[in-house]
Amino acid sequence: MKITTNLFRMATICWVVVFLMSEPAEAWPEDRAAVPIQVAYDLGFDGEFKRGVWTPVRATITNHRDGDFLGEFVVESEDVDGVPVTFAAPSQSFTLAAGETKTYVQYAKVGRLPWRVLAGIKEQGAEQYLDQKYFDQVSGGNRKATSYFVLQLGPSLPISRSRLQSSLAVDAELVEVSVLQEAQLASLPDKWIGYESVDLMILPTRSSGLLQQLSKAQAQAIRDWVFQGGRLILFAGKQAQALSSAGHPFADLIPGKPTALITDWNTSGLENYGNAQQRIFLDGEVDSLAALAVSDGRVLLRDQENAQALYPLIVRSVRGFGMVVYVAFDIDTPAFEDWDSASRVLEKLIAVGRNAGSEDAALSVQRVNHAGYQDISGQLRAALEKFDAVTPVRFVWIAALLVFLVLLIGPLDYYVLKKLKRPDLTWATFPLAVALVGVIVFAMTRALPSETAWANQIRIIDVDVESGVVRGTDYLAVYSPQVQAVDIQTAQPPRADGQLQIERQFTIAGWHGLPGTGLGALGRNSFQTYVNHEYQIDTQTAQLSSVPVQHGGTKSLRSRWSGQATLDRSSELHADPISGLLRGTLTNPFDIELFDVEILYDGRVYPIGQSFKPGQSIDLFDISGASQGIDNYYARYQTGSSKGERRSWKVMEEPVPRIVKQMMFNQGIGGAKYTGLLNRYESFLDISHALAYNRAVLVGRASQGSSEFSVTSDQTVQPGLAFNFYRVVFTVSTEK
Structure with a gap:
């Protein structure tokens, strides 16, 4: 064998x-x-x-x-x-x-x-x-959607994640800090939307060939991301001249004109900034300083902290709706690698550039979970999903029905049958009681929901006059009385919004998330799916096909887009050299009437009035007496007047216009200390930082406006509430 x-x-x-x-x-x-x-x-x-x-x-x-x-x-x-x-x-x-x-x-x-x-x-x-x-x-x-991402490009720098987490002074369960490093720039996104998760980017430029790894599209994507609301710490150093050259995508990120490379510069200002225990010894050929003639920005640090200071080292400036912290030296050199205070300098720079404030320390997981969401974007979504023609079945009604059923089959059934001396009839009264409650529930489901499909929309258009950059953020909530699939198209260029001719450059649309751990939130573990149906998103044309909406349910979507426009520059604004108040003539730059109009500058609100007609001009001196601090105007008083009633933030009941206004200037109004909610998921909408850097922001609503979304389905979808918000960012001169 x-x-x-x-x-x-x-x-x-x-x-x-x-x-x-x-x-x-x-x-x-x-x-x-x-x-x-x-x-x-x-x-x-x-x-x-x-x-x-x-x-x-x-x-x-x-x-x-x-x-x-x-x-x-x-x-x-x-x-x-x-x-x-x-x-x-x-x-x-x-x-x-x-x-x-x-x-x-x-x-x-x-x-x-x-x-x-x-x-x-x-x-x-x-x-x-x-x-x-x-x-x-x-x-x-x-x-989590509310996490804080610091993206550091190039060789690793001495950044401590744990120390950054501590400096945020907020519960890590709500805002978790991540420090990410991408050494190979060739794999970076070629569209600005690819950086939506990034809160702060750090870009050193000295390393050999680092900038050369970027394609023109990738460099343009970083530039566009900043102008769309991103935060960038840019170490220019030896590359300052190349970065500011005509045609380079980063040219308009530089807050002035580089004039020379300085090989011998005083480091005392930098050493004090980093609380250094030892001096830094520079190599003049390697550690050059890019001398900068600042034209638009605020110098935060000079080479010396006295009258002999010659060169700006750190300049913070507003670019579009974002911010650039320009650093005139290179930090990725041997001298800084050997200097024990380099990490403290980086931490301070990150604190300057970040968009999460210490006001978030007022939050805790226990405080916000009762609302079902932890971020103010959740409150906006909940408000948009309320339809005037649809009466939702409230929890208190269900609870009352359950109590009624218990009383009906319990004490009431017992005493009635006892009085009739027929306890055996409970076999008949019990199913009758259940049937009665069932009929009530059936009647509620038939009578309360609308038989019509509805769509509510919010449109927020921001225009930066200086650069011509335009961005749009649009929200859509669709209600359907029956299970159906809808197709959703977004507006395609060219478009006119408020008679503003916009050259659309990029649009993307998708579902709108809900941060938190409540029902239907991103942080909730669930294996249950109410609709077994797949849909498609075309990320190039921003079209959504066969989006399912369940019976009596809603679906929330959001689009973001960017473009260019030329706006009327007849408004001339400047700051009073003595009082610091906003002065000049302001003209409505749109061909539509704006309502509930204010202009904000340097922490103050100047109320223009309930109506601002097309082409109308006002002298800001005439309304400066009615101006108030931004926190008083929006947060403390009901009418914007010091004689009004104090107002508190209601997590479940605020109207859409007030929620949007809070998101627009969240940090200026008081942030989480006031609302009890984070503003992390859509923090790009908050441009409070611009108000302190020679920028004034006109904000108002319009009763008319073009719709971003078009909904197609078997059942006609009726337009519901529509809100159109406009913001215009003006550069304020400080020379008069």
């Missing part, structure tokens, strides 16, 4: 050897064609991302075929309701030559827990994935 077995094994081995030797060499390319591509996937930055915001998903693809590979990059995930979503775009269909390697970026949102993301490559026109990778909770890296 053993001999037979051994002979069989030897025969098998010989047959395999003969088969392999007889196979022609030309067959190997066919084997390679079975696996035609090699793909490496990456999610977020440095392996981390925030749930509920646009996140870059990268695929680096190598074509091993002999011919071209026609492929498509697709990403799948689930939204805040657990409904599957496919993210795709025509721009992610590609042709890859034989032997070629390229990186493609798709933008997607990751929804509620337990989260999952599928990134995959298909052949064009195919249904099945040729290559794919799953990311899930085992992969790690997911962070």
Whole structure:
């Protein structure tokens, strides 16, 4: 038996050897064609991302075929309701030559827990994935929507995450700090929306070839992200001249004109700034200082803290709706690596640039969970999902029905049957009581909900007069009385908003998340999905197809877009050299009437009035007597007058206009100390920082305005509430 077995094994081995030797060499390319591509996937930055915001998903693809590979990059995930979503775009269909390697970026949102993301490559026109990778909770890296991301580009700098967390002075369960590093800039997003999760970016420029790694599109994306509301710490140093050269995407991030490179400069101001225990010894050839003639910004630190100071070291300036902290020296040099105070300098710079204030220390998890959301964006979403024609079934009604049922089948049933001396009838009265309550519930479900589908919208348009940059943030809440799928289109360029001709450059739309751990929130673990239906988001055309809305339910969406416009510059504003109050003539720059109009500057609100007609001009001197501090005007008094009643923030009841106004100037009004809520999920809307840096902001509402969203479904969707807010940022002269 053993001999037979051994002979069989030897025969098998010989047959395999003969088969392999007889196979022609030309067959190997066919084997390679079975696996035609090699793909490496990456999610977020440095392996981390925030749930509920646009996140870059990268695929680096190598074509091993002999011919071209026609492929498509697709990403799948689930939204805040657990409904599957496919993210795709025509721009992610590609042709890859034989032997070629390229990186493609798709933008997607990751929804509620337990989260999952599928990134995959298909052949064009195919249904099945040729290559794919799953990311899930085992992969790690997911962070709350309210987390604070510091993205440091280039070589690692001495930044302590734990010390930054402590400096935020807020519960880490609400705002968790992450310090992310991307050493290879070639993989960065090529659209500004790819940085939506980033709160603060640190960009050193000295390292050899660092800036050269950026394509023009990637550099433009960083610039656009700043102008759309991002915060950047830019170490210019030796590269200042190159960065400010005509045509460079970073040219208008520099708050002045570099005049010279200084090889011998006084470091006493920097040493005091870093509370240094030892001096820093510079190499004049390496540690050059870029002398800057500041034209727009505030100098925070000079080379010396006395009258002999010659050069600005740190300048903070407003750019569009964002901010740049310009640093005139390079920090990624051997001298700073050996200096023990470099980390303290970085921490102070981050404190200058960050957009999360110490007012968040008033928060705790226990304080905010009762509302079901932890962020003021949740209150905005809840308010937008209220429809005048729809009466929601309130919890107190359900509780009252349960109490009524218990009384009916308990004490009432007992005493009535006891009085009738027929306890055996309980077999009949019990089902009758249940049936009665069932009829009441059925009647409520038929009578209370509207039989019409409705859509509420909010539009916020911001215009920066100096740069011509325009940004839009639009919200949509759709109500449906029955289960149905709707198609949603966004406005396409060219557009006129308030007779303002806008050259749209980028638009993206998707579902709107709900930070927190309440029902339907991003932080709530749930495996239940009310609608088993997949929908698609085209990230290039900003169209959503077959979005499911459940019976008597709502669906919330949000779009963000950017563009350019030329606005009337006839308004001339300046600060009074003695009082510091805003002066000059202000003209309504739109061809529409604005209502509830104010202009804000340097911590004060100047009420213009209930109406501001097209072309109307006012002298700000005439209304300066009615101006008040921003916190008094918006937070402390009911009417904006010191004689009015004090007002408190009601987490469940505030109207949409007041919520939007709070989000627009959250830090100026008092932030979390006043509202009891974070403003982290959509903190880009808050431009309080601009008010202290030679910027005045005109804000008002319009009764008319174009709609961003168009909803198509089997049932006609009626327009509900529509709010149109406009903000215009003016540069204020300080020379008069």
